Amino acid sequence: MVPEKPSEGSKDDPISFSQPPRVRGLSKREKRRIAGDKELREALKLAVKIRDGKKTQKVWLDDVAALLEGAYSMDVAKSMVDALDLEDVEVQGSLSVRPFNVGQRVPKITKILQLDKIHEAITAIKAKGTLNLLANWSGFGYATLDQLEAMARVLEARNRFRLVQFTL
Secondary structure (H helix, E strand, C coil), rough: CCCCCCEEEEEECCCCCCCCCCCCCCCCCHHHHHHHHHHHHHHHHHHHHHHCCCHHHHHHHHHHHHHHHCCCCCCHHHHHHHEEEEEECCCCCCEEEEECCCCCCCCCCCEEEHHHHHHHHHHHHHHHCCCCCEEECCCCEEEHHHHHHHHHHHHHHHHHHHHHHHHH
């Protein structure tokens, strides 16, 4: 007769778990969080310098977007949004969404669209399922989803600042 093997998880044959893998360095999430914190600190430093009149450096959309990402104060952010030198452009025509070409660089934003067109493009890109797409208008050019969301945050902040000024 064959001796009966004890069932797994009993006193005679306990369940054993392997050790978790040793991870060296930071996780991807932690690296992104640290990079985002660094961008925010740099944007805040630049905003304070611009507000105090100590810096006449050109402000980029990425800097303002990093500042407006979370909670912000009007005192710091308004000077940064005002220093952002993007021409307002009214886009005519239809939106087309297409994928990046291989080796294509991220487009540089030099103009800012109307808020309704930006929201239209954001919903069109999110509806496609993949976020690595470009929104294109004939009179504007191309913009990524991140750039569109940054433009939307800037325009919404401008509107909020204007409303706050009316209440003061």
